[in-house]
Amino acid sequence: MREFVATELCVHQARWDDMDREIGYSIAVRQEEISSAEEAQLADQLFSIDATSIAGITAKIDGLIATGEPGETSDEFPWPELRKIRSNLFQIIHQPIGHTG
Template sequence: MLEETGGAAMVELRIAGTDHPVSARSFSDINRLRPLLNLDQLSQARAELRRRRKQWKEADQRLGYTAAVTLEHQLALQAGIAGRVMQITAPSSLTEVTAKLHCLIIMEDPGLRLERSPWPELRRLLKDLIRIGAHSSER
């Protein structure tokens, strides 16, 4: 999305007496900077923000970015609810214990990157449970 639009819907403003540009992501941000800007800078900043927002909206409609992010949030919410239900449900089989452990690990460490104890051990335990479950189902 950023590549498609050339960047986020924001403008960078040069304020007299400062070395670094100031970013404005909204018209409120621009209005807060009004005392530090001349009328031309103010007008250009508003026009540029309008242009960038329009460009962002057009790219969003083509790519479906907002819809995808919304769906991702909805799925994360549903996964969280399902995970909490799974955590309070008593398991009655090796498969259910394995599923609960998998759910716990994924909810707490979605990228499987935590290296401090007990995360590596829990991941090994999960692999052991999967292996035992597969071995017992072969019989």
């Protein structure tokens, strides 16, 4: 029985390996892991530097939302609030010169 199970496992593994090469699953998973690590490194860099402008603060909020938000329409705290803050900052940045509001 042990020999039969070992043979069946080898056959199953060979089928898996063939399909994996055909569809590229393992390569895609590895690339996703690399991309996630790069994203985390870039986010760390973004959040470790001081913003020196409203545009810089907006970029940090964008980065925070992009890396942390569970979905673009999440209504759980703090995501709607952060999206509103980002929108407010965008409006301030793009106000006509001399406008006070």
